[in-house]
Every structure is written in C-alpha cells, then in structure tokens.
Amino acid sequence: MLSVRDLHAGYGNKTVLRGVSLDVPRGAIVTVLGANGAGKSTLLKAIVGLLPRAAGTVTLDDKPLFDGAPDRALKAGVALVPEQRELFLSLSVADNLRLGGYLRRGAADIAAESERLLDIFPSLRARLAQPARTLSGGEQQMLAIARALMGRPEFLLLDEPSLGLAPRIVEEIFGIVRQISAEGTAVLLVEQNAAIALDVASSGCVLDLGEVTLRGTAEELRNSPIVKTSYL
Amino acid sequence: MLAQVLVSSITAGAVYALIALGFVLIYKGTGVVHFGYGDQVTFGAYLVLIAQALIGLPFWPAVVVALVASVLLGALIYGGLMWPLRNASLLAQIIASLAMGTVLREFVRAYMGPSAWPFPFLLSPAPISVFGILVVPANLAIVGVSLGVLALLFLLFERTFHGKAIMAACDNRIGASLIGVQVSMVFLAIWILSSVLATVAGVLVAPLLTLSPDMGLIGIKGFTAAVLGGFNSLPGAVIGGIVLGVLEALAGTYVSSALKDMISYGILIAVVLVRPQGLLGVLAMKKV
Numbered sequence: 192m193l194s195v196r197d198l199h200a201g202y203g204n205k206t207v208l209r210g211v212s213l214d215v216p217r218g219a220i221v222t223v224l225g226a227n228g229a230g231k232s233t234l235l236k237a238i239v240g241l242l243p244r245a246a247g248t249v250t251l252d253d254k255p256l257f258d259g260a261p262d263r264a265l266k267a268g269v270a271l272v273p274e275q276r277e278l279f280l281s282l283s284v285a286d287n288l289r290l291g292g293y294l295r296r297g298a299a300d301i302a303a304e305s306e307r308l309l310d311i312f313p314s315l316r317a318r319l320a321q322p323a324r325t326l327s328g329g330e331q332q333m334l335a336i337a338r339a340l341m342g343r344p345e346f347l348l349l350d351e352p353s354l355g356l357a358p359r360i361v362e363e364i365f366g367i368v369r370q371i372s373a374e375g376t377a378v379l380l381v382e383q384n385a386a387i388a389l390d391v392a393s394s395g396c397v398l399d400l401g402e403v404t405l406r407g408t409a410e411e412l413r414n415s416p417i418v419k420t421s422y423l
Numbered sequence: 424m425l426a427q428v429l430v431s432s433i434t435a436g437a438v439y440a441l442i443a444l445g446f447v448l449i450y451k452g453t454g455v456v457h458f459g460y461g462d463q464v465t466f467g468a469y470l471v472l473i474a475q476a477l478i479g480l481p482f483w484p485a486v487v488v489a490l491v492a493s494v495l496l497g498a499l500i501y502g503g504l505m506w507p508l509r510n511a512s513l514l515a516q517i518i519a520s521l522a523m524g525t526v527l528r529e530f531v532r533a534y535m536g537p538s539a540w541p542f543p544f545l546l547s548p549a550p551i552s553v554f555g556i557l558v559v560p561a562n563l564a565i566v567g568v569s570l571g572v573l574a575l576l577f578l579l580f581e582r583t584f585h586g587k588a589i590m591a592a593c594d595n596r597i598g599a600s601l602i603g604v605q606v607s608m609v610f611l612a613i614w615i616l617s618s619v620l621a622t623v624a625g626v627l628v629a630p631l632l633t634l635s636p637d638m639g640l641i642g643i644k645g646f647t648a649a650v651l652g653g654f655n656s657l658p659g660a661v662i663g664g665i666v667l668g669v670l671e672a673l674a675g676t677y678v679s680s681a682l683k684d685m686i687s688y689g690i691l692i693a694v695v696l697v698r699p700q701g702l703l704g705v706l707a708m709k710k711v
Contacts, residue, residue, distance in 0.1 A: 241600070262603040270601070277598035279591045289584075290591050294603040296584040338602065 192216050193238075193256075193269065193346050193377065198247035200237035206245065207233040209401040215346060215379050220372045222380045222388040222395035224412070224422050230401040231381040232274055235348045238379075239264040239271045251346075265294055270344035274351045276335040280324035284315055287323050287334055291341025301341075308337045311367060329360035336364070340371065347371065348379045353387060365391050385422035389413050397422070427556055428676045429669060434562040434631070435644075436668020437569035441624040442645025443652060443660035444576065445617040450654060451593040452613040453505065455516045459524015460621060461642015466527040467493055467622025468629035468638070472540055482543055489622055497618030501611045524639065532636040542629035565627045572623055573661060576616075580657070589613065647691040653701025662702065 193215040201207040207230045215221045225231050236242040238249050239261045249256040257263050261271065279287050288308065292301045309316045312333045318326060323334060332352055339347060349368070353361040361384070369391055372378050382388035389395065389409045396406035397418065405417055412418050442464060449457045457463075470489035474480050480488060504523060508516050544561035545568070551558055579586035592599035592609040600606050624645075625638075632638050648667045652659025667687060675683040694701065 239601075241597070260605060261600050262605060265601075265603040273597070273601070275597075277595050277601055279594040279598055281594050282587075282590060286587060286591075290587055290602050293584065293588055293591075342603065 192252060193379070194248075194250045194253075195234075195238060196248045196250070198234070198237055198249065199245040200233055200242055200247075201245060202233075202242070207401050208237060210247070211398070211401070211403055213396055213403065213406070215377050217345065217377050218372060218375050219394070220368065220378045220380060220392045222382055222385075222392035222409075223398055224382060224385045224388060224395060224418065225398035226421070227383070229398040231398055232350050233401075234398065235271055235273070235350050235379070235381055238348060239269055241271065241273075262294065265342055265344070268343075268345035269348065270339040270342050270346070271348045272335045272339045272350060272352070274354060276331055278323045278331055278335055278338070281322055283320055284323055284326065284334060285319040287338050288315070288319075288341060291338035294342055304341055304343070308340055311340075311370065312337050329356050329364070332356060332360075332364060333367070336367070336371075340376070344376060346377045346379065348381075350381045351383060352380075353382060353384045361387060383422075385412075385418060389418075424676075428672050430556055430558065431562070432669045432672030433665065434559075434565050434668070435671060436665040437566045438624055438628045438631075438641075438664075439644050439648040439667050440661045440664025441569055441572060441620055441627070442642060443648035443664045444573075444657060445620040445624070446646055446649040447652070447654060447657055447660040448613055448620070449617050450649075451657075452589070453516075453610055454513055455505070455520055457524075457617070458517065458521040458642075459527065460520075460617070461639035461645065462524035462528040463496075463618060463621040463639075464625040464628070464641060464645075465634070465636065465639040466496075466531060467618075467625030468542060468634050469531045469535060469625075470622060471626060471629075472535065472542070472634070486626060489626070490619060493618045493622040494615050497615035498611060500618065501614040505610065505614065506607065524642075528636050528639055535636075537636060539633040539635040542634045544630045545627075548630075561630065565631075568623065568627060572620070576657070585612075643691075644687060647687055647694075650691060650694055651702055656701075659701055666702065 195211060195213050198208055198211045199206060211234055223231050223234065233242060237244050240259045240263060241261050244258050251267050251269065256267055256269065279290065288305045289301065292304060295301065314330055315334055315337065318330065323331065326334060352364050365387055368378055368380065380388055380392060389412055392409045394408045395412055396403045405415060445460055446457060449455055467489060470492050471485045474485035474488040475482065500523060504519055505516065508519055545564035546560035548559060548561040551560065580590055588599065588604045589609050589612060592604055592606050596606050628641060629638065632641065644667065648663035649660050651666055652663030667690065670690060671683050671687050674686040
C-alpha cells in the first residue's frame with residue numbers, strides 16, 4: 192500500500208497542498224478529482240520527490256519513500272507520468288521506450304519488456320524509428336505511459352492522461368489503464384474528466400484548494416451531490 | 424591543385440569538428456555557451472608540456488597524464504563552479520565559464536611564459552606523395568585521431584545505455600530524472616567528456632599553430648563550426664567543422680591567405696544573419 196499522510200508541499204513560499212492524506216492499495220485504481228489549481232499535479236510530484244515536501248510522509252508498505260530525486264521513488268516501484276509527458280522529443284520512439292528501463296539496464300529482458308508493451312500499445316509499433324516529436328498527442332501519451340511501465344513500477348501515477356485528446360483515444364487509454372491494473376500495477380489517477388475516472392477507479396477523493404474535501408468509493412463519489420454539480 | 428587543397432583542409436576541419444563537438448555537448452546538456460573553451464584547448468596542450476617539464480616524462484606518457492588531468496579538470500569545473508552556480512542565471516554561468524578560461528590562459532602565461540613553445544607532431548611532418556597529391560603523415564595522424572574520437576563518441580551515444588541517458592538528459596531534464604537518471608551525474612560526465620575533448624584537440628592542433636597562451640583563439644573557429652552546424656546537433660558540429668576547414672582553405676588558396684581568418688569570421692556573421700538554424704537545420708526539417 193502506498194500511503195500519503197498529512198502532506199504539505201508547494202512552490203517557494205506558495206503552499207499548494209495543506210495536509211493531504213490518501214491510500215492506494217496494491218493493484219487498485221484510485222482517482223483524485225479536482226478543478227484546475229486544486230493541487231492535483233503538485234500531489235503527484237511531491238509523492239515521487241520531483242517537488243520537495245514541506246511536511247508529511249509518504250510510505251510504501253510502511254517504509255518511508257524518501258524525499259529527493261525521482262530515481263529513489265522509481266527504485267522503490269513508484270513511477271510518474273506527468274501532465275506534460277516530458278518525452279525525449281528528439282530521440283526515437285524506440286529509444287524513449289528503452290530508456291524507460293534505464294534503472295533496470297542490466298536486466299536481460301529489456302527487449303522482451305518493450306515487446307510486451309508494444310503489444311499493449313500497438314499504435315507505437317509502426318512509429319519506432321520516428322522521433323517522438325512526430326507522434327500525435329494520443330501516441331505521445333501512450334509512449335509516456337509505456338516508458339514509465341518499462342521500469343516495472345508497482346504504482347503508476349498518471350496526471351491527466353485524457354487532457355487534450357479525442358474521446359476515442361481517451362477510451363483507448365483508459366482501457367489500457369484497466370489492463371495495467373488487472374496485471375497488478377496500482378494506479379493513482381489524477382483527472383478533471385470525473386466521469387471517465389470514476390468509471391475505472393474503485394475509490395477516490397476530491398481535492399479542493401489543497402485539501403481533501405470528500406472521499407469514498409467510486410459509487411459514493413458518483414452519487415455525491417458535490418461531485419454531481421461540480422465535476423460531472 | 425583543388426584536390427591538394429581539399430586534402431590539406433581536412434586536417435584543420437577535423438580539429439574544428441572536435442572543438443565544435445565540445446561546444447555543442449556543453450550547450451545541449453547544460454545550456455551554457457562555454458566561451459572559455461578555446462583556452463581549455465590551449466591548457467590541454469600545456470598540460471603535456473607541464474607533465475614533461477615537471478615530472479620529466481617522455482611525450483606519450485605525458486599525453487596520458489594530460490588526459491587524466493583533464494578528467495580531473497572537468498570534474499573540478501563542474502564541482503567547483505557549475506554545480507554551485509546551478510540555480511544562477513544562464514548569463515552568470517556563461518560569464519563564469521569565460522572567466523575560468525581567462526584564469527587558465529593567464530596561468531599558463533605566468534607559469535610557462537608568454538612566448539611560443541615547440542610541440543611535437545604525432546607523426547613525421549615531411550610530406551609524401553600519394554598519387555600525385557602531397558600528404559603529410561602528421562596531418563593524417565590528426566585526421567585519424569579525430570575520426571577515432573568521433574567514432575568512440577558515436578558508439579557511446581548511440582550504442583550504450585549511459586550515452587543514451589546523456590542524450591536523454593540533454594533533450595529533457597525532467598524526463599530524464601523521471602526514468603531514474605541522476606541529472607547531476609550527467610552534467611559531471613558532460614564536463615569531463617568535453618574537457619578531455621579539449622585536451623585531445625589541443626594536443627592535435629598545438630604543433631600546427633605553435634603553442635602559446637593565445638592559441639585559445641582557435642576556440643572561435645570551433646564555435647563558428649558549431650554555429651554552422653546549428654549549435655544543437657552533434658553530427659552538425661562535425662559537418663560544420665569540415666565545411667569551415669574546407670572554406671578556409673579555399674579562401675586561403677584562391678583569395679588570400681592573409682584574409683583566411685577574416686573570411687571565417689565573415690562566415691560566422693553570415694550564418695547568424697541568414698541561417699541562424701545552421702546548415703543542418705534544413706536537413707533536420709526534411710527528415711521530419
């Protein structure tokens with residue numbers, strides 16, 4: 192279980208998160224809903240250590256996930272796909288994918304792993320030799336997820352995977368999210384598109400101005416008046 | 424005649440390519456245009472002389488010592504200057520790199536004197552005739568070593584995980600840290616690699632130019648070559664170096680050898696005005 196307790200974080204003097212707590216059980220899909228600026232991306236960045244934490248703890252099976260560079264979180268099994276995707280745009284799709292396995296570079300199964308991911312993301316296969324910048328938005332999102340999965344994380348943090356994509360592509364990506372979770376990787380999903388997020392998630396919470404204002408199962412959230420009026 | 428000029432021009436072009444590669448590597452990775460890089464090239468050659476004079480080593484072991492020392496110099500530049508300045512403005516970092524070059528230049532002027540030192544050629548400087556074209560073994564050695572270094576760099580960046588990680592960090596720092604690359608280690612590697620490149624270039628070019636504290640002006644040639652190649656592409660730097668070498672030689676032969684340097688700076692101005700994206704800017708766009 193990935194546990195966040197009383198997490199405070201922000202940018203410089205500006206506090207964005209004011210005491211956020213949440214749990215992601217192994218294999219589950221948990222969603223964090225909220226408006227623009229609620230602190231959703233800040234939460235994910237603070238969990239992996241891309242942003243320093245001001246206070247609070249993040250633990251993985253009761254062991255602290257250290258603050259610092261994301262390579263620590265990655266070694267512990269927590270990977271982030273950020274909203275901006277942060278692909279290596281001038282490198283080929285194949286290189287982007289392979290580099291996702293950087294921390295496991297000694298392992299013999301890097302090629303097999305990337306084959307397995309290309310079966311999950313078949314639209315990337317025809318584009319392997321192209322630079323990542325030539326991909327469409329949907330393909331870039333898929334490559335970003337595939338790159339993160341190359342490190343074989345146990346927890347995948349997804350920041351707004353539906354942003355700016357056509358509904359058909361969003362369907363495809365969320366189908367893949369379900370598949371990832373069915374194969375044992377837990378997903379912490381940050382979304383503005385609450386309808387589709389609550390469709391795949393088993394539980395979740397609502398973040399408002401850096402605080403959790405509501406939490407519950409997906410069913411409870413879907414029926415909550417607050418979620419209905421503000422997010423659905 | 425033309426063939427002879429082209430063959431000779433490759434020598435200068437190969438050295439320009441090495442220096443341009445150093446510029447581009449540092450710029451791509453850290454965003455810094457290292458205006459002290461030419462002085463680092465000079466300093467690299469002086470390191471050989473210092474090892475010979477100070478420790479009394481023969482030439483080749485002294486070259487090895489100089490290469491090892493330049494690894495340390497690269498680590499020192501990053502650890503002592505660029506890492507502390509990592510949150511400073513880019514302008515501050517660029518000025519620091521310029522100041523560092525000046526420190527190295529004035530150190531050799533004070534310590535080794537302002538006048539020129541003889542520096543041995545790697546092979547005989549006496550020309551031999553191959554199919555009617557005069558070839559200088561010493562120049563062949565320069566081209567050979569440059570090609571060897573280029574091939575090694577190519578293997579590093581294209582065929583190894585660590586090299587790919589350096590390219591990845593040059594492309595997107597946040598992306599690199601998300602896949603577990605320690606970006607500070609990449610910066611350290613870049614400063615070390617470029618310092619070693621500078622020393623190799625210095626050792627190659629010193630016998631051609633005669634070694635004096637002001638040999639670092641050659642850095643501007645490497646800079647021009649890098650600009651020709653687009654300043655953002657490693658293959659571009661190599662092509663820019665060769666092109667600059669050939670243009671200079673053609674200008675020196677058919678226009679005036681006194682005007683040679685003026686012409687290369689003229690090229691720099693023309694490229695900045697007309698094709699700021701460099702020669703390879705077109706090619707890169709065509710590929711897409």
